[in-house]
Amino acid sequence: MTPDQSLLLLGLAPAITRRWLARLNEPQRHYHTRAHVEAMLANLPPADATREMIAAIWLHDIVYDPKASDNEELSAKVAQQDLAGSDIAIASVVELILGTKRHEPGSETQNLLNDLDLGILGASTPAYARYAHQIRLEYAHVPTPQYHAGRAAVLRAFDQKQIFQTERFAHLEERAHKNLRAEIARLQ
Incomplete structure (x- = not known):
């Protein structure tokens, strides 16, 4: 599906x-960006392409301010407003969006959305390097020493747990940890 x-x-x-x-x-x-949404849609299994999942993919980062900590909550509010009057189960979309804040294991649907969102962590080395560079650009307002410390802390938290919760993404687990550890080493 395009x-x-x-x-x-x-x-x-x-x-x-x-x-x-x-x-x-x-x-x-x-x-x-839209490219992130497109990548998630490209990896969405057709059997799981419900209108709620598609809406959650489009809206999970619809509000994105790298200086804010409430992007998911604000994105959920946009979902409530923009989906009002549709026959899409808004409460489900909101729950899915809010679940991307911490990427904790949850329902099968939540796990799939989280894995789609985090799939880049298990990408090839060049694709991961592009992603890491793009994230740095989004946080250009943060001085380099603080960025390195903060980003390394986030990456360490991911590295200390199982990242992918679905069978579809399980094969990326080892590569994701390798990518995380390589970036952490570059940041130190």
Whole structure:
């Protein structure tokens, strides 16, 4: 399913989806863009392509301010507003979005969304390096010493647990930890 097909499947007013596309093109975004959404949609198994999952993929980072800590909560509010009046189960979408804040294991659907969101961690070395660079660009406002310390702490937290919860992504677990450890070493 192409991203455009997924938007059509949601059946929302064109003005709403244009607003989503504009948000995903905001200047502070380098990784959390339409390309991230497209990558998630490309890896979404057709059997799991419910309207709720598609909406959660589009909206999980619809509010993205690298200086804020409430992006998921604000993204969930956008979901409530933009999906109002549709027959999409808004409460399910909101729950899925909020579940991406900590990427903790949950329902099968939550686990899949989290794995789709974190799939980049298990990417090839060059793709992971591009991702790490894009994240640094999103946090350009943070001085380098503080960025290195903060980013390393986040990566260590991921490295200390099982990242992927679904069978579909399990094969990426080892590579993800290798990527995390390599980035941590570069940051130190």
